[in-house]
Amino acid sequence: MPFYTRLGKLPPKRHIRFENPGASYRNEGIYYEHVVTTEGFARAYSILYHLRPPTCNTRVERLADLVLKSIEDQPLRQHHFRSGELPRSGDPISGRVPFMFNSDLIAWRCLPSLPQQTLFRNGAADEVIYIHQGSGELRSAYGRLRYRRGDYMVIPRTTTYELVSDDIQVEDHLILECTGPVRIPPNYLNADGQLKLGAPYYERDFHPPTELVTIDREEPTDVVVKDGPRLTRVTFPHHPFDVVGWDGFTYPYTFNAWDFEPLTGTVHLPPPVQQTFDCRGFVICTFAPRYLDHHPQAIKVPYAHSNVEADEVLFYSDGQFSSRRGVGLGSMTLHPGGIPHGPHPGTILRSMSEVRTEELAVMFDTMNKLHLTPQAMQWDDPEYPLSWK
Ligand SMILES: [Fe+2]
Structure with a gap:
């Protein structure tokens, strides 16, 4: 998170005595500083001030x-x-x-x-x-x-x-x-x-x-x-929520x-324009409601694609997903690298007259292969792989 934020009361400088005249804990009369760092001490951090040391557990x-x-x-x-x-x-x-x-x-x-x-x-x-x-x-x-x-x-x-x-x-x-x-x-x-x-x-x-x-x-x-x-x-x-002030990143x-501001082109733009978060080994993308591509001959659903170095997961959250049939809200699809996927039959031509989509979906694309759990397989639709017939 790259934005500096602060809440509550803070001493004028970090790492100095922060007086707490009303302190009952150990009668030390201070608030207890707690620095939360990332990547060792190299990247974003925050500094919190507790009523009691956050290190004390019984x-x-x-x-x-x-x-x-x-x-x-x-x-x-x-x-x-x-x-x-x-x-x-x-x-x-x-x-x-x-x-x-x-x-x-x-x-x-x-x-x-x-x-x-x-x-x-x-x-x-x-x-x-x-x-x-x-x-x-x-x-x-x-x-x-x-x-x-x-x-x-x-x-x-x-x-x-x-x-x-x-x-x-x-x-x-x-x-x-x-x-x-x-x-x-x-x-x-x-x-x-x-x-x-x-x-x-x-x-x-x-x-x-x-x-x-x-x-x-x-x-x-x-x-x-x-x-x-x-x-x-x-x-x-x-109780560990005993912080009187904090600041940091x-x-x-x-x-x-719904606050994602999607880009639309004359013809279909690829998923990197939907990227929302950058994570190690995968990206998270948002397919938000948007006007569709506006070339007079534009096909407004994605072309069939082989995402050979990524496993692609979509979670369908709202609206009607224009390139899919049979998926419901709350559904997830996994399109693994190694086999192509694309719009369902009938959706290509139908998309050409559409102007806008209200679909909302979350996608995560992983660089490394995903393993499925037995719990997931309980909700697997066995007909799905043949649904492009
Ligand atoms: Fe895809």
Whole structure:
């Protein structure tokens, strides 16, 4: 996240004594500085000030290992997963169902039925939670961040958080757990670090936490920490959202997919113009509502293509997808490298008279091959590979 943000009260300089005259903790009379860095100490960081040291915990306990299984008995083929039909289960963390993964990411779907039971922290991966349905608030030491339908909610690793939904029974998420950092594509930034004129979004489209709520509570509080497959329960003697101020360049934020400003040409433009986030080993793109190509003979759905060095996943979030038949909202398709894919029969000619599309979809293209889980195969549409007949 390249934008400097601050909330709450801060001392005039970093790394100096920050007086807290009312402090009861250890009678030391200070707030406790906590620097959250990325890439060692080399890249974006934030500085938070706590009522109590964030290092103090009273218990550490191994909970479980979420080792993902991959299926081995399928041919190379296209897949359509009716993931919108998943039954509601668990909370926004425990209810996550893994669909596909490689060394760079895990893609989960989650339709929770319960409010989040325990504070959660991903200690080893950035998370992008795409809000297909739902609204509410992400609570963390950085403050409260509202989220709504169509939001990408980007949560940097090590952020302890709680999702508080307005109505848990409508929440429906696509979660990308990203081993590497999630960044704005560097070609969208000018040499001063500002989003260029011509980039498909602007600083105003990114929303950091807006309200800092300092919880001053000394009672045992559990946090479930995930690092890779391992889950650990860490117990703190106090609530960890005890921050009175913070500033810096790393914090949870939202960007709404409907705020993406799509480019359209005389003829079809390729997916790099839809790129939204740059991640290690993959990109995240947004297909937002837009006017279609305007050459008089333009074919307005994508040409058949062999994306031979990428596996391509689309998540269908809103509208009617003009190049596909049979996919529903909440569906995911996987078009693996090595076999071409393209518009379904009938959609090429039909597209030529269309002027605009209201489709909204999230795409992630991975450089490394994706492995499918047995859970994903429960929602696989076996007819899909033959649907171009
Ligand atoms: Fe494609």
